[in-house]
Each structure stands twice: as C-alpha cells, then as structure tokens.
Amino acid sequence: MxxxxxxxxxxxxxxxxxxxxxxxxxxxxxxxxxxxxxRTCTLHDPQFGYTDVGGAYVGPxxxxxxxxxxxxxVETYLVDDSQYSLAEIQGSVRRFSGVIPPIYNPIGLLDLNHAIRTIDKMVAEIPQETPWKHSNAKQLDCMTAKEFIEKIAWAESTRSFLNIFIRTVFCVEAHEISALSVLWAIKCGQGIDRICNIAGGAQERKFVGxxxxxxxxxxxxxxxxxxxxxxxxxxxxxxxxxxxxxxxxxxxxxxxxxxxxxxxxxxxxxxxxxxxPAMKGQLIQRMPMGSVIKTVTFYERAFWKERGFSGCSMSDTGPVDFSIDDTKPDGSHPAIMGFIQADTARRMSLDTLERRKEYVCKHYAKIFKMKEFLEPQDYVEMNWMEETYSGGCYSSSFGPGVLTSFGEALRQPxxxxxxxxxxxxxxxxxxxxxxxxxxxxxxxxxxxxxxxxxxxxxLQPELPPANASLAPAETSWLLGALPSVDTLLRFGGIALAAGLAWLFQSKL
Ligand SMILES: Cc1cc2nc3c(=O)[nH]c(=O)nc-3n(C[C@H](O)[C@H](O)[C@H](O)COP(=O)(O)OP(=O)(O)OC[C@H]3O[C@@H](n4cnc5c(N)ncnc54)[C@H](O)[C@@H]3O)c2cc1C
CATH class of the missing domain: 3.50.50.60 (FAD/NAD(P)-binding domain)
Structure with missing residues (x-):
C-alpha cells in the first residue's frame, strides 16, 4: 500500500x-x-548534440x-536576440527589434498600441485564481477571441498581429478559443509583452542539456x-x-x-x-489540446547572424508562425527553431516529413531573403498531435462558455x-x-x-529564487498615453468641424 x-x-x-x-x-x-x-522532450544525436522538440523556454x-x-x-543560457527580428504581416516583410512589429503606417501603429494597452487594462481586472468570477465573465467567455479582436482592433495589421499571437501562444485559431480564457492566460503570463518577449520575457532562456x-x-x-x-x-x-x-x-x-x-x-x-462528478466529467470533454509541430532546422553556419539577424521571425502566412535561433550557447550546431501551428499544422500533418522540411526551408529563404536556408544539414520535428499521451500541445484551450460553466471543477479534488x-x-x-x-x-x-x-x-505563494529578475516588462509612458485611432478620428473630426465653423464664421 x-x-x-x-x-x-x-x-x-x-x-x-x-x-x-x-x-x-x-x-x-x-x-x-x-x-x-x-510534453518536454529532448532528442540526442551526434549530428546536433541535443535539441528540444517540446517545451523549452523559461523566463523571469x-x-x-x-x-x-x-x-x-540544471543551468540556463540566454537566447540570443541581440540582432534584428523579422515580421511578415500582410505580405510585407520588415525587420524590427523588441515586441511590437514594424508597422510604418502611423494609424496602424497607434491602433496596435491601443489594442495592446486595452488588453492589458482588461487583464488587470481578471481574478487570477477564478477568472469565471470576473464581473463581465459571461459576456467575455461567450465571445471568441476572433470576435474580441474584431471589436478592439481597427486596422487589419493589428488583427494580423493578434491572430499570430493567438496561434503562437495557444496553437489554435482565434475562432476556437474564448476571449475570457485568452485574457486569463495573459494574466497568468503577466501581460502580452512578458509573454512575447525574448529578453525579459517567456523566451529569455533555455536549459543547458x-x-x-x-x-x-x-x-x-x-x-x-x-x-x-x-x-x-x-x-x-x-x-x-x-x-x-x-x-x-x-x-x-x-x-x-x-x-x-x-x-x-x-x-x-x-x-x-x-x-x-458531472461537472468534472463534462469539463474533461471540453479542454482540447492545441495543434503544433515543432521543427528544428540545422545549418553549417549561422549565416543569418553574420547578416545582422537573430533568427527570430513571425509570419501571418506561415507555414512557420514563429521562429527563434536555436544555436547552442557555444555557437555550435547552428539552427533555427520554428513552430507550425493551428490550421497550418493540421493541414501539414497530411504531408510527409520531407515536404514539411522543404516548406519550412522555403519559408525561411523567402522571409530572410537568403537562399542558404534551402540547404539544411539536418531537420528534426515533432508532431504533438500524433502523441497518444499528450493529444496535442502546448496545452489545453477553453472554447466559448467553458470557463464560466465548468471553471469551478478545474482544481476541485x-x-x-x-x-x-x-x-x-x-x-x-x-x-x-x-x-x-x-x-x-x-x-x-x-x-x-x-x-x-x-x-x-x-496556499502560500511561491517565493521567487534569489537570482530571479522581477522587473515588470516595461511600457513607456508615451505608448501608454497615445490615443486610439477611434479617439484620434473623433478628436480630428471635432477639430475639423471647429476649424470649418471658424472659417465659415470669419467669411461672413
Ligand atoms: C512544442 C511545445 C513547445 C512548448 N514550449 C514551451 C516553452 O517554451 N516553455 C514552457 O514553459 N512550456 C512550453 N511548452 C509546454 C510545457 O512543455 C508543458 O506545459 C509542461 O511540460 C506540462 O507538464 P505537465 O506535467 O503538466 O504535463 P505533461 O508533460 O503532459 O505530463 C503528463 C504525463 O502523463 C503521462 N500520461 C498520459 N496519460 C497517462 C496515463 N493514462 N497513465 C499514466 N501516465 C499518463 C504522459 O505521458 C506525460 O508524461 C511546450 C510544449 C510543447 C509540446
């Protein structure tokens, strides 16, 4: 016994x-x-030493x-993001640093900033232990993330960015997941910046070995x-x-x-x-796992770094939604890790490994504009949808209505x-x-x-380790103070009307 x-x-x-x-x-x-x-799985091979094809990144x-x-x-090492990242959004590829992708249209940029700050404000109101007790829980839970994005985002570029965010963080399409569960997950991860960032964020480090x-x-x-x-x-x-x-x-x-x-x-x-019990029995039918294929592509040299790129990229067309450099900390085994997610992962599951390898390499060659990506030394992947004892990854998601109807049963013994x-x-x-x-x-x-x-x-909270960096992910006062496109248009409309009235009056 x-x-x-x-x-x-x-x-x-x-x-x-x-x-x-x-x-x-x-x-x-x-x-x-x-x-x-x-859901963590480290492959070992003389060709590439070791590589993580499951959970890998940790951060402050x-x-x-x-x-x-x-x-x-078990020691950690820093993921290199000292050089430029790339974003492919709505057909154009631009390089950038940090979290916010490069949107040169000032209206688009204002809109994205406003959407992120709106989300952060809403997230602050979510009860961390019991999101289903939020004052507006039912309404937010009955809305899909897609509907929510359409509500808060004005520009197509903002919608694209937020859709990439949903795919890369939850491995589902935005129409499959409830808005409340997304806001709760952002709360659990301390904000969009913290979740998306490499330095200071959830992708800051990996484990040696x-x-x-x-x-x-x-x-x-x-x-x-x-x-x-x-x-x-x-x-x-x-x-x-x-x-x-x-x-x-x-x-x-x-x-x-x-x-x-x-x-x-x-x-x-x-x-x-x-x-x-009834509620637990029903809950477990309503927490499907996400769809993801994690790929690691190895090259002879980290030629992307030689040309000023960190290897980090995001794309709204895929097949790789998100990539990060996966070269070992000593510079050996140069590689790029790439996630194929949600609908793309489902579609590409029907292809052979060789075809997926080809698509992934072509994707990198296209967005980085470097044909060397077409000549990998090695390629490994793990399709988590095929794993009997995981059922998909990275984790479960909650569809509309699930958290508010079944949330109480989540942790109950x-x-x-x-x-x-x-x-x-x-x-x-x-x-x-x-x-x-x-x-x-x-x-x-x-x-x-x-x-x-x-x-x-x-029930005591965890104590942070002595060396943990607890600095909040920073938002500049300027970004916080910028108006939404809506406010700008309204303000602009009032200013225009006032100007015309003044002009009209002065002519009389
Ligand atoms: C591709 C991918 C990328 C990820 N990236 C990150 C990341 O960068 N950072 C991060 O923090 N997290 C990441 N994650 C998520 C992270 O790996 C998981 O959150 C974490 O490992 C989950 O641990 P767990 O013990 O809760 O569940 P699991 O790891 O799923 O453990 C459950 C165990 O139960 C076993 N099991 C299943 N059924 C039975 C049964 N009937 N009887 C006995 N045993 C059973 C399974 O085999 C498994 O070993 C990622 C996951 C994947 C797949």
Missing part, C-alpha cells in the same frame, strides 16, 4: 512526487510512456521552474524504482479506505490517495469508479483523487512553470489530508 499514487511523470507529476517524498511520504509514479518528461517571473532547475543543478533533464533529475531524486515507465493507467477506483489504480497490463496498485497529473484532455481514456498538470495553475498555466506550481499545490492538498501540514501552508 502506497501513501500516494501519481498518474503521469511529466514535470507536474514529478514535482508533486518530489515534494511528497521530502515529507517522508511513500509515493509511486505511473507513467504511460517509456520516458519521463511528457517563472519562479517555480527556475527555483526547481537551480535546485536540480535540454528541458527534459528537469524530469530526469526529478526522477533520480525521487528514486527510479518509484517511477514506473510503460504503465498507462486505465482505471482508478475509489473506496472508503483508499484508491486502486490499474495499469494497461492489468497490474493493480493500492494507495491512500491519487494525484492525476495527466492532461485533462486525455483523462477521458481512464475509467473512474465511481464515475467522476474528487474525494481521494487530486488534480495537477500545467492547465490547473494560476500562474504561467500552460507552461513548465505552471506544471511545477500545480503539482506542488496538489501535493500540499494531499499532505494536508494526511495530517502533515495546515491548509494555509498549501
């Missing part, structure tokens, strides 16, 4: 297991795959994952004998005294409590006895079963940081039930 049985050896399940082990709790982790790490304010990495001795190393080291800490690979859980039964968990091979394991750290979207494959996984975090949900936070929260809930700790302790 174990104290706690944990389903899933991703970062969340293993973080829960580590915290419990540290309190002397006897845990067993059951993992479906033949490896730990879940992601305090849980940074703290954990430090404790496990790859992100899967976090889970490898966690499994070592917990004890490899407590982490059983190739053991997909198919049944969880609850009785008055405990839980019985059955794996695909028919083996059964008994525990006092269970923590499920399996993505909600694939919980439907597990039989629960008694069945999950079901008797002896507690729930973890990045989707259940209230900071950086969908990221590795959220996975740690949600795992530790579930572990503390169980510790409390085991009489090991008071409930207040389980």
């Amino acid at each position: 174990h104290d706690v049985i944990i389903l899933g050896a991703g970062i969340s399940g293993l973080s829960a297991a580590k915290l419990l082990c540290e309190q002397g709790i006897n845990v067993l982790v059951l993992e479906a795959r033949d490896r730990v790490g879940g 304010t992601q305090n849980c994952i940074l703290r954990l990495a430090k404790e496990l001795g 790859g992100a899967q190393m976090i889970s490898e080291r966690l499994a070592e800490r917990i004890g490899r004998d407590r982490v059983r690979l190739k053991s997909p859980v198919v049944r969880v039964e609850q009785e008055a005294e405990g839980v019985t968990v059955t794996s695909e091979g028919g083996e059964t394991f008994k525990g006092q409590f269970a923590i499920s750290a399996v993505p909600h979207a694939i919980l439907q494959r597990i039989h629960f006895h008694p069945p999950l 079901v008797d002896r079963i507690h729930f973890a996984g990045t989707e259940l975090a209230n900071e950086w949900a969908g990221y590795m940081d959220g996975a740690v936070q949600a795992g530790e929260r579930a572990a503390r809930e169980v510790l409390h039930k085991l009489g090991k700790t008071g409930p207040a302790e389980g």
Whole structure:
C-alpha cells in the first residue's frame, strides 16, 4: 500500500512526487510512456548534440521552474536576440527589434498600441485564481477571441498581429478559443509583452542539456524504482479506505490517495469508479489540446547572424508562425527553431516529413531573403498531435462558455483523487512553470489530508529564487498615453468641424 499514487511523470507529476517524498511520504509514479518528461522532450544525436522538440523556454517571473532547475543543478543560457527580428504581416516583410512589429503606417501603429494597452487594462481586472468570477465573465467567455479582436482592433495589421499571437501562444485559431480564457492566460503570463518577449520575457532562456533533464533529475531524486515507465493507467477506483489504480497490463496498485497529473484532455481514456462528478466529467470533454509541430532546422553556419539577424521571425502566412535561433550557447550546431501551428499544422500533418522540411526551408529563404536556408544539414520535428499521451500541445484551450460553466471543477479534488498538470495553475498555466506550481499545490492538498501540514501552508505563494529578475516588462509612458485611432478620428473630426465653423464664421 502506497501513501500516494501519481498518474503521469511529466514535470507536474514529478514535482508533486518530489515534494511528497521530502515529507517522508511513500509515493509511486505511473507513467504511460517509456520516458519521463511528457510534453518536454529532448532528442540526442551526434549530428546536433541535443535539441528540444517540446517545451523549452523559461523566463523571469517563472519562479517555480527556475527555483526547481537551480535546485536540480540544471543551468540556463540566454537566447540570443541581440540582432534584428523579422515580421511578415500582410505580405510585407520588415525587420524590427523588441515586441511590437514594424508597422510604418502611423494609424496602424497607434491602433496596435491601443489594442495592446486595452488588453492589458482588461487583464488587470481578471481574478487570477477564478477568472469565471470576473464581473463581465459571461459576456467575455461567450465571445471568441476572433470576435474580441474584431471589436478592439481597427486596422487589419493589428488583427494580423493578434491572430499570430493567438496561434503562437495557444496553437489554435482565434475562432476556437474564448476571449475570457485568452485574457486569463495573459494574466497568468503577466501581460502580452512578458509573454512575447525574448529578453525579459517567456523566451529569455533555455536549459543547458535540454528541458527534459528537469524530469530526469526529478526522477533520480525521487528514486527510479518509484517511477514506473510503460504503465498507462486505465482505471482508478475509489473506496472508503483508499484508491486502486490499474495499469494497461492489468497490474493493480493500492494507495491512500491519487494525484492525476495527466492532461485533462486525455483523462477521458481512464475509467473512474465511481464515475467522476458531472461537472468534472463534462469539463474533461471540453479542454482540447492545441495543434503544433515543432521543427528544428540545422545549418553549417549561422549565416543569418553574420547578416545582422537573430533568427527570430513571425509570419501571418506561415507555414512557420514563429521562429527563434536555436544555436547552442557555444555557437555550435547552428539552427533555427520554428513552430507550425493551428490550421497550418493540421493541414501539414497530411504531408510527409520531407515536404514539411522543404516548406519550412522555403519559408525561411523567402522571409530572410537568403537562399542558404534551402540547404539544411539536418531537420528534426515533432508532431504533438500524433502523441497518444499528450493529444496535442502546448496545452489545453477553453472554447466559448467553458470557463464560466465548468471553471469551478478545474482544481476541485474528487474525494481521494487530486488534480495537477500545467492547465490547473494560476500562474504561467500552460507552461513548465505552471506544471511545477500545480503539482506542488496538489501535493500540499494531499499532505494536508494526511495530517502533515495546515491548509494555509498549501496556499502560500511561491517565493521567487534569489537570482530571479522581477522587473515588470516595461511600457513607456508615451505608448501608454497615445490615443486610439477611434479617439484620434473623433478628436480630428471635432477639430475639423471647429476649424470649418471658424472659417465659415470669419467669411461672413
Ligand atoms: C512544442 C511545445 C513547445 C512548448 N514550449 C514551451 C516553452 O517554451 N516553455 C514552457 O514553459 N512550456 C512550453 N511548452 C509546454 C510545457 O512543455 C508543458 O506545459 C509542461 O511540460 C506540462 O507538464 P505537465 O506535467 O503538466 O504535463 P505533461 O508533460 O503532459 O505530463 C503528463 C504525463 O502523463 C503521462 N500520461 C498520459 N496519460 C497517462 C496515463 N493514462 N497513465 C499514466 N501516465 C499518463 C504522459 O505521458 C506525460 O508524461 C511546450 C510544449 C510543447 C509540446
């Protein structure tokens, strides 16, 4: 009999297991795959050393994952964004630095600035733990992000930028996701700037040796004998005294409590006895995973850097929506990482790997205007839609109405079963940081039930590590003070009317 049985050896399940082990709790982790790490996956090959084809980037304010990495001795390195980025928006390709893409039309720029500041203001009002309790929750939740974008954006270029944002952050099209859930995710990630930025933002750093190393080291800490690979859980039964968990091979394991750290979207494959409560049972049918193919293309030289480009690009036509340089910190194995997302990923899933490689290289050659991109040394990719035990990536999204109707059921335990996984975090949900936070929260809930700790302790916020940069992503006062196109037109209209009236009067 174990104290706690944990389903899933991703970062969340293993973080829960580590915290419990540290309190002397006897845990067993059951993992479906033949490896730990879940949605983080680091490939190793003599050709390119190592490369992340799953979760990879971390940045300031992601305090849980940074703290954990430090404790496990996994170092980070800075992603290079010292040179120009490129944006392909509405057929024109322009270079730029920072987050805001280059829109030379001043009206377009005003509009984009205004849309971003409007979103940031609305985000400030969202309750971080319970977005469904926002005063205007129902209205925002019943609206798709597409409708929301059409409401707040005036210029086509602003709509294009915001659509790229939705695709690259959620791996869905804007019509598939609720406006409230987008605003909540922006809240969890501390604003659009923080989410989009490389320096000072969510893409600031990568792990030396790859992100899967976090889970490898966690499994070592917990004890490899407590982490059983190739053991997909198919049944969880609850009785008055405990839980019985059955794996695909028919083996059964008994525990006092269970923590499920399996993505909600694939919980439907597990039989629960008694069945999950109505709201939980319905919620897990309504959290689909995003659609993404992560690609890494290797070259002999980082010729883009020699010509002043960092390798970072965004595009509203694709196939690569977003790219970042993926050269190792010592300059070896020059590479570009590119995401194929949402509808494009679905469409390109029907192609062969060779065709996708060709499309990706042609895309880089076109937007960077460098034909060397057509001659890669190597190409690797991972189509997360094909992964049985993920069902897609980076994480689940909430369609219209789901958060307000089912949000309360998100983190609620079901008797002896507690729930973890990045989707259940209230900071950086969908990221590795959220996975740690949600795992530790579930572990503390169980510790409390085991009489090991008071409930207040389980609710304490994470302390940032000593070396964390907590500076807020900066917005200049000028950007904050610029008017919207609407205001400008209205003001301009009034000024024009007043001018004409004055002219007319002076002629009389
Ligand atoms: C392409 C891609 C890019 C990403 N980029 C970033 C990034 O740059 N930064 C960032 O912070 N995050 C990123 N993410 C997201 C990040 O990887 C995830 O948020 C995080 O790893 C989720 O951890 P988790 O433990 O909650 O879930 P998972 O990693 O999904 O872990 C769940 C585990 O449960 C197992 N499992 C499933 N079903 C069963 C079953 N029936 N029985 C037993 N085990 C089961 C799975 O195999 C898996 O190991 C990215 C993800 C992807 C795929």
